[in-house]
Structure formats: structure tokens, C-alpha cells
Amino acid sequence: DAKTTQPNSMESNEEEPVHLPCNHSTISGTDYIHWYRQLPSQGPEYVIHGLTSNVNNRMASLAIAEDRKSSTLILHRATLRDAAVYYCILRARVDQGGKLIFGQGTELSVKP
Amino acid sequence: DTAVSQTPKYLVTQMGNDKSIKCEQNLGHDTMYWYKQDSKKFLKIMFSYNNKELIINETVPNRFSPKSPDKAHLNLHINSLELGDSAVYFCASSLGTRTDTQYFGPGTRLTVL
Numbered sequence: 001d002a003k004t005t006q007p008n009s010m011e012s013n014e015e016e017p018v019h020l021p022c023n024h025s026t027i028s029g030t031d032y033i034h035w036y037r038q039l040p041s042q043g044p045e046y047v048i049h050g051l052t053s054n055v056n057n058r059m060a061s062l063a064i065a066e067d068r069k070s071s072t073l074i075l076h077r078a079t080l081r082d083a084a085v086y087y088c089i090l091r092a093r094v095d096q097g098g099k100l101i102f103g104q105g106t107e108l109s110v111k112p
Numbered sequence: 113d114t115a116v117s118q119t120p121k122y123l124v125t126q127m128g129n130d131k132s133i134k135c136e137q138n139l140g141h142d143t144m145y146w147y148k149q150d151s152k153k154f155l156k157i158m159f160s161y162n163n164k165e166l167i168i169n170e171t172v173p174n175r176f177s178p179k180s181p182d183k184a185h186l187n188l189h190i191n192s193l194e195l196g197d198s199a200v201y202f203c204a205s206s207l208g209t210r211t212d213t214q215y216f217g218p219g220t221r222l223t224v225l
Contacts, residue, residue: 036214043204044202
């Protein structure tokens with residue numbers, strides 16, 4: 001399985017944008033880039049995913065590099081509620097039973 | 113309405129006991145999973161069921177036995193509990209087995225004394 005690399009931790013101020021980077025230099029052409037986050041004492045939750053083009057939804061935006069070897073999750077205005085561990089996960093289109101392979105993730109703290 | 117629910121939320125038990133954790137989803141999904149999160153917060157897949165059939169078994173000790181009585185339920189039974197089984201166990205479900213979004217339950221914190 002292709003691997004992702006993320007910073008262990010990041011800090012942000014409330015109401016400022018946050019850019020969470022992810023490197024995936026061994027990504028294959030059919031791998032989707034998924035982001036999940038885990039709020040304290042909760043199960044992981046889906047944030048966003050993409051293949052080649054940038055994606056937006058109500059929670060965040062995903063910017064994917066042209067060569068697809070890296071991506072950035074963008075939270076446009078961080079709130080205290082966004083403090084969580086953010087996981088960047090590659091998912092092969094080929095059926096592998098659907099399992100998510102979690103790395104260490106980036107622990108985001110948000111200061112008021 | 114809770115999409116993926118687990119019971120119990122907390123489970124404290126002695127070494128050597130047998131215990132079960134239950135999971136139910138009301139999303140109409142075909143696939144369900146068990147993940148384990150250890151004390152270092154590392155999340156790892158344990159099992160996956162699709163339409164009540166086991167499709168992933170990630171070299172988990174055979175003391176762990178998942179059972180899926182129907183598509184909406186996936187229970188985890190653990191025999192002869194050991195200290196190292198202490199962790200948070202998360203159930204999840206998804207529509208299919210490919211790259212579909214997974215929805216996680218709130219977790220069951222198991223403590224083995």
C-alpha cells in the first residue's frame with residue numbers, strides 16, 4: 001500500500017485558515033486521496049476525498065498537486081471544534097476489502 | 113438517530129474473561145468493520161464483513177471472533193482476555209467495499225485488569 005507522510009502536529013489560531021499537508025510520493029494513478037479526522041474521544045469521521053482535481057465541500061477543501069505526489073487539506077476558518085487528529089489516507093480503486101490504513105496523522109490544535 | 117452505535121461504551125474486566133462488544137448500523141450499508149486503537153492512538157483494521165461474509169481478517173489472534181447475524185449487526189467476541197487487549201474498539205460501516213466513505217461508531221473502551 002502506498003504510504004503518506006504528515007507532520008505530527010500543527011497549531012492554528014481560531015478563525016484563521018489552516019493548511020494541512022500530506023506527501024504521498026508513491027501514489028499510483030488509481031489511488032484516491034481521502035481525509036478523515038478524529039475529534040477527542042470520538043470515532044474518525046470522513047472529511048473529503050479526491051482523485052486529481054481540487055475538491056470543496058462544506059467542511060473543507062482539498063488541493064491536489066498536479067503530479068499528485070502531495071495534497072493539502074484546507075480548513076478555511078478554523079474553529080475550536082476543528083481541533084482533532086487529521087489523517088491523509090490513500091485508497092486503491094482496486095477492491096482491497098475497503099480497509100482504511102491509518103498513519104500517525106497530524107494533531108491540530110486551535111488556539112482561541 | 114445514531115448511524116453506527118456500539119455497546120457498551122466502557123468495559124472493564126479481568127484477565128481471562130470472555131466478553132462481547134455489539135455494533136449496529138441503521139444506514140442500510142452492506143459492509144461493516146472492526147478497528148482497534150491502541151494506547152499510542154494507532155488505528156488498525158481488524159475485520160471486515162460484506163453481506164455477512166468475512167472479507168478481511170488482519171492476522172488477529174483467534175481469541176477474537178467476529179459474528180455478523182445480519183447486515184446491520186457486527187459483534188466482536190473476545191475469549192481469554194489479555195492485558196494487551198486493552199484498547200478502544202471502533203465499529204464502522206460503508207455502502208460497499210471499495211472507496212466508499214466509512215462511518216464510525218463512538219468506540220468501546222476496553223480495560224483488562
